[in-house]
Amino acid sequence: xxxxxxxxxxxxxxxxxxxxxxxxxxxxxxxxxxxxxxxxxxxxxxxxxxxxxxxxxxxxxxxxxxxxxxxxxxxxxxxxxxxxxxxxxxxxxxxxxxxxxxxxxxxxxxxxxxxxxxxxxxxxxxxxxxxxxxxxxxxxxxxxxxxxxxxxxxxxxxxxxxxxxxxxxxxxxxxxxxxxxxxxxxxxxxxxxxxxxxxxxxxxxxxxxxxxxxxxxxxxxxxxxxxxxxxxxxxxxxxxxxxxxxxxxxxxxxxxxxxxxxxxxxxxxxxxxxxxxxxxxxxxxxxxxxxxxxxxxxxxxxxxxxxxxxxxxxxxxxxxxxxxxxxxxxxxxxxxxxx
Amino acid sequence: xxxxxxxxxxxxxxxxxxxxxxxxxxxxxxxxxxxxxxxxxxxxxxxxxxxxxxxxxxxxxxxxxxxxxxxxxxxxxxxxxxxxxxxxxxxxxxxxxxxxxxxxxxxxxxxxxxxxxxxxxxxxxxxxxxxxxxxxxxxxxxxxxxxxxxxxxxxxxxxxxxxxxxxxxxxxxxxxxxxxxxxxxxxxxxxxxxxxxxxxxxxxxxxxxxxxxxxxxxxxxxxxxxxxxxxxxxxxxxxxxxxxxxxxxxxxxxxxxxxxxxxxxxxxxxxxxxxxxxxxxxxxxxxxxxxxxxxxxxxxxxxxxxxxxxxxxxxxxxxxxxxxxxxxxxxxxxxxxxx
DNA sequence: AGGAAACATGTGATCGGTCACAAGATTGAC
DNA sequence: GTCAATCTTGTGACCGATCACATGTTTCCT
Numbered sequence: 001x002x003x004x005x006x007x008x009x010x011x012x013x014x015x016x017x018x019x020x021x022x023x024x025x026x027x028x029x030x031x032x033x034x035x036x037x038x039x040x041x042x043x044x045x046x047x048x049x050x051x052x053x054x055x056x057x058x059x060x061x062x063x064x065x066x067x068x069x070x071x072x073x074x075x076x077x078x079x080x081x082x083x084x085x086x087x088x089x090x091x092x093x094x095x096x097x098x099x100x101x102x103x104x105x106x107x108x109x110x111x112x113x114x115x116x117x118x119x120x121x122x123x124x125x126x127x128x129x130x131x132x133x134x135x136x137x138x139x140x141x142x143x144x145x146x147x148x149x150x151x152x153x154x155x156x157x158x159x160x161x162x163x164x165x166x167x168x169x170x171x172x173x174x175x176x177x178x179x180x181x182x183x184x185x186x187x188x189x190x191x192x193x194x195x196x197x198x199x200x201x202x203x204x205x206x207x208x209x210x211x212x213x214x215x216x217x218x219x220x221x222x223x224x225x226x227x228x229x230x231x232x233x234x235x236x237x238x239x240x241x242x243x244x245x246x247x248x249x250x251x252x253x254x255x256x257x258x259x260x261x262x263x264x265x266x267x268x269x270x271x272x273x274x275x276x277x278x279x280x281x282x283x284x285x286x287x288x289x290x291x292x293x294x295x296x297x298x299x300x301x302x303x304x305x306x307x308x309x310x311x312x313x314x315x316x317x318x319x320x321x322x323x324x325x326x327x328x329x330x331x332x333x334x335x336x337x338x339x
Numbered sequence: 340x341x342x343x344x345x346x347x348x349x350x351x352x353x354x355x356x357x358x359x360x361x362x363x364x365x366x367x368x369x370x371x372x373x374x375x376x377x378x379x380x381x382x383x384x385x386x387x388x389x390x391x392x393x394x395x396x397x398x399x400x401x402x403x404x405x406x407x408x409x410x411x412x413x414x415x416x417x418x419x420x421x422x423x424x425x426x427x428x429x430x431x432x433x434x435x436x437x438x439x440x441x442x443x444x445x446x447x448x449x450x451x452x453x454x455x456x457x458x459x460x461x462x463x464x465x466x467x468x469x470x471x472x473x474x475x476x477x478x479x480x481x482x483x484x485x486x487x488x489x490x491x492x493x494x495x496x497x498x499x500x501x502x503x504x505x506x507x508x509x510x511x512x513x514x515x516x517x518x519x520x521x522x523x524x525x526x527x528x529x530x531x532x533x534x535x536x537x538x539x540x541x542x543x544x545x546x547x548x549x550x551x552x553x554x555x556x557x558x559x560x561x562x563x564x565x566x567x568x569x570x571x572x573x574x575x576x577x578x579x580x581x582x583x584x585x586x587x588x589x590x591x592x593x594x595x596x597x598x599x600x601x602x603x604x605x606x607x608x609x610x611x612x613x614x615x616x617x618x619x620x621x622x623x624x625x626x627x628x629x630x631x632x633x634x635x636x637x638x639x640x641x642x643x644x645x646x647x648x649x650x651x652x653x654x655x656x657x658x659x660x661x662x663x664x665x666x667x668x669x670x671x672x673x674x675x676x677x678x
Numbered sequence: 679a680g681g682a683a684a685c686a687t688g689t690g691a692t693c694g695g696t697c698a699c700a701a702g703a704t705t706g707a708c
Numbered sequence: 709g710t711c712a713a714t715c716t717t718g719t720g721a722c723c724g725a726t727c728a729c730a731t732g733t734t735t736c737c738t
Contacts, residue, residue, distance in 0.1 A: 008724055019688045024726060034686060054460050055403065056724035058394035059693050065459075069438075073423040084412040084440030091439070096459050099408075099438045100430070101423035120404075120435050121393055226623035254620045261625060279620075281593045284565035286600060286625050347694055358718045363696065373716060395694035398723050 007048040016044035027052060058121065067307060068098045068117030070110065070137075072129035074224075082150075083128065085300030093308055098122055105194035107133035107140075114141070124307055126150065130195040146310035150303050152200045156316040161306040163299060163319040167197070167276070168204040170292040170323035174246055174274050175208045177290075177325060182335030183243035183272055188218045189232040189256060191248035195224075198248065201276075205246065221248060229255025237263055242271060243335065250275035250282045250289050257287070257330065272331035276323075287329035294323050346387040355383035366391060397460065406646060407437045407456030409449065409476075411468035415588075415616055416489065416635050422467065424639030432647055437461055444533035446472035446479075453480070463646055465489065469534040485649035489642050491539045493657070500645040500655040502638060506536070506615070507543040509631040509662035513585055513613050514547045516629075516664060521674030522582035522611055527557040528571040528595060530587035534563070537587065540615075544585065560587060568594025576602055581610060582674065589614035589621045589628050596626070596669065611670035615662075626668035633662050 009027075013020040018037060025033050026041045033041070044050075058064045067090055071078050087097040098120055102113045110133040117125065124146040127138050138149045142160035152164035178186055188205045191198035202218050209216045221232045229252030236242065237259065245260075247253035253275030257267050265271050267287050275282065278293035302319050310316060348366075352359040357376060364372050365380040372380070383389075397403045406429055410417055426436040437459055441452045449472040456464065463485040466477050477488045481499035491503035517525055527544045530537035541557050548555045560571045568591030575581065576598065584599075586592035592614030596606050604610050606626050614621065617632035641658050649655060 009726095010724080020724090021689080021726085022687060025687085028726085032686080037686080051458060053398070053724050054458065055394045055397035056693090057726075059392070059398050059695085059724080060726045062693080064394065071423075073420050074418070078417055078422075081412050083417075083438070084410075087438055087440050088442070091455055096455055097438050099422070099426060099436050101426050103427070116430055116435055119390060119393065226620045230623060251620050255623045258623045258625060258627075281565045281590050281618075281620070281624075284569060284594045284597045285620075286597060348696095349694080359694090360696085360719080361717060364717090367696085371716080376716080392694050395723090396696075398694080398725085399696045401723080 007050045008053070009050075012041065012044045012048055012050050015048060016041045063123055064121045065095050066098050066120060066122045067095050067124050067126060068100065068114065068120070068122035069126045070100055070102055070113055070117070070129055070134060072102050072131055072134070075129065078128070082296035082300040085297045086126065086128075086304050087300075089301050089304035090307070093304075095123075095308075102129050102131060102134060105131040105133050107136045110134040110137040111140075118145075124148070124311060126303055126307060128303070130197045132194055132196055135196050146307065148303050148307045148310065150299055151196050153196060154318070156318045159310065159316060161310055161316040161318065163302045163306055163321065165294045165296075165299060165323050166320040167201055167292065167294075167323060169320075170276075170325065171201065171204040171208055171246075173325040174292060175205075175212065177327065177331065178244045178246075178272060178274070179212065179214075181272065181331065181333065184214065185240070185242045185244075186214060187236050187242040187245045189229055189236070189245060189247045189252055190218055190220045191252070192222055192224050192228075193220055201248065221252060224248070224251065226251050226255035226258070228252055230259045232256065233259035237265075241265065244272035244274065244331065247273065247275045250277045250279040250291055253289055253291070253330070254285065268329065268331050268333060272335075274331055278326055283328065287332075290328045290331035291326050292323045293326050295321055346389045347392070348389075351380065351383045351387055351389050354387060355380045402462055403460045404434050405437050405459060405461045406434050406463050406465060407439060407453065407459070407461035408465045409439050409441055409452055409456070409468055409473060411441050411470055411473070414468065415618065415633070416467050416638065419616075419618075419633075419635040421489075421635035421639040424636045425465065425467075425643050426639075428640050428643035429646070432643075434462075434647075441468050441470060441473060444470040444472050446475045449473040449476040450479075457484075463487070463650060465642055465646060467642070469536045471533055471535055474535050485646065487642050487646045487649065489638055490535050492535060495655040495657045498649065498655060500649055500657065502641045502645055502658040502660065504633045504635075504638060504662050505659040506540055506631065506633075506662060508659075509615070509664065510540065510543040510547055510585075512664040513631060514544075514551065516666065516670065517583045517585070517611060517613070518551065518553075520611065520670065520672065523553065524579070524581045524583075525553060526575050526581040526584045528568060528575070528584060528586045528591055529557055529559045530591070531561055531563050531567075532559060540587065560591060563587070563590065565590050565594035565597075567591055569598045571595065572598035576604075580604065583611035583613065583670065586612065586614045589616045589618040589630055592628055592630070592669070593624065607668065607670050607672060611674075613670055617665055622667065626671075629667045629670035630665050631662045632665050634660055 009023045010020045013023045026038050100113045100117050126148045127134050128150045130151050138147050141147050147160045149162040154162035190202045206216050219232050221228045233256035253273050260271050275289045275291040278291045282289040298321050348362045349359045352362045439452050439456050465487045466473050467489045469490050477486050480486050486499045488501040493501035529541045545555050558571050560567045572595035592612050599610050606612050614628045614630040617630045621628040637660050
């Protein structure tokens with residue numbers, strides 16, 4: 001059905017009255033062909049509707065023009081256009097994206113997910129997953145393939161570049177914002193321990209609190225859902241009522257806010273809440289969410305750029321993208337101290 | 340870097356002391372090889388770490404084992420694991436997924452996005468986009484490729500199968516639910532006109548209202564965002580206050596609820612709100628959203644199944660997946676009539 | 679005008695599989 | 709014991725590109 005195998009390079013050659021090699025040259029290095037000949041060939045190509053056979057080309061050249069992308073299921077990077085942006089940037093450079101979903105969080109899960117990509121003969125691999133196993137896999141692969149990792153805390157080495165949102169810097173902004181409005185007892189609801197981002201974010205948080213000599217008590221959440229945030233917030237409230245809660249992301253923040261309201265605490269009057277992501281709807285939810293916006297589209301673009309650099313033989317490097325603090329209702333106003 | 344071209348089928352043959360054709364047989368039709376020979380070959384394969392070269396195979400067989408998937412940017416199908424599920428189901432059958440993002444909504448935008456997929460020699464195409472242009476493209480492609488469309492209102496023809504969530508049935512449930520709780524003046528905030536789903540949903544809505552002899556006045560929204568829902572709701576309220584609003588999706592519903600609250604209307608006491616999708620967080624937002632849950636993962640799986648059927652030469656067909664009405668706070672309780 | 683360098687084009691081998699066909703070995707029926 | 713059918717394995721061509729190399733033509737410098 002998809003078969004009726006089209007014309008080959010030799011058919012074009014015959015029609016244009018040149019050799020097959022000349023046609024190949026027109027395709028790959030037009031400058032090496034006389035203008036008049038080139039025009040004749042181009043016309044023949046158009047006339048026959050010729051399209052090069054990628055399999056034949058890959059067979060001979062040992063390059064597939066394929067980039068394998070390992071993506072976590074349910075990841076915001078995918079949802080928020082990040083993957084699309086990566087793909088479109090690569091597409092413009094003649095590369096195609098082979099996608100593979102990642103199920104679990106262990107290293108063997110990750111290995112299992114890349115296998116088909118490698119079997120397909122990809123030229124390079126992009127790892128867009130915060131799962132710990134995926135990150136380990138990246139180092140494993142780095143010897144054999146150009147690899148780009150889109151997750152924080154990955155050191156660039158030969159053949160392995162990395163890009164991430166600089167949430168360490170973002171966390172600084174969050175703390176500054178909360179302290180400015182008069183909050184002192186700050187709590188953090190961290191993410192699932194299997195994400196590399198969880199530790200990164202929690203560490204930055206603790207570091208910043210220590211720096212400002214504020215009390216520190218983080219809580220690790222187990223699931224990346226609103227329910228997880230709800231449960232974690234209740235656990236916090238069983239202990240005491242903080243001035244503000246910084247949540248792993250907006251989804252978790254939504255759950256936390258519900259828990260607060262149920263206890264009769266008003267947001268932001270009694271407790272301020274800050275999330276991360278600026279997920280769709282965060283601006284209209286009640287109350288709207290103060291959040292660290294992650295420019296995931298930029299991440300996709302930077303990732304593509306890093307990959308193209310590696311493929312061009314340039315050295316591996318790390319890139320950081322700054323997030324943006326968007327202040328909304330959930331942390332609006334100023335706390336009147338001395339109450 | 341990804342080069343050091345591995346052993347070929349002939350290397351394996353030499354080591355096992357057989358002909359290259361026998362190795363090929365072990366790979367493709369093991370039953371046709373004597374058990375003892377097969378074992379020798381298998382051992383040689385393992386010993387050399389041989390992996391078949393997909394390019395060579397594709398060159399000869401004219402099948403790439405690649406499925407091209409056209410996905411709308413920012414689509415929930417992607418976000419909610421639908422794409423992952425599609426990919427994983429296909430992966431189990433030895434197929435790989437080539438992804439291509441869709442930018443605009445016109446037919447030429449769609450054509451521009453599939454082009455690289457076709458150039459790469461995919462065996463089939465999946466269209467996971469509600470954009471009108473993408474649907475038109477599906478018919479265009481159906482003659483030359485097996486095509487599966489994941490959007491409503493597509494008629495199955497030779498080589499073109501389709502799957503969609505049966506929102507017509509879902510809309511019935513929504514109306515029944517609202518009428519049950521005593522609502523009579525029902526309004527609809529539709530989606531962007533460029534989505535095929537917008538018309539499908541609005542039509543089903545109007546049909547159902549007519550059927551029950553209720554007043555009909557749908558509103559078409561222009562953008563698929565919370566802000567769009569907010570604006571549309573305000574436009575409705577400028578006219579009168581309905582008993583309930585059925586929104587294009589949860590995101591739009593969130594915006595609508597904000598508009599209602601700003602006018603001093605309580606949800607669901609004064610106005611009930613129903614969305615579609617059951618997006619992450621819909622269960623913890625304030626108020627939590629009554630919604631038509633779209634089983635997008637199932638959609639991915641069914642899509643994969645339809646595709647495999649087409650590739651196996653079976654006839655095209657359409658499949659519908661039932662959504663599920665999840666009642667939550669935004670339409671809880673019963674309206675006391677006669678006020 | 680002669681000869682080297684640069685330019686333009688062609689020839690045949692090759693990448694690593696599968697396909698069509700041939701041929702030897704084994705089995706079973708009569 | 710013979711012959712056909714079946715099973716098992718091997719041989720060589722071929723898919724459609726690119727690569728290395730060869731050859732013929734211009735260009736241009738001395």
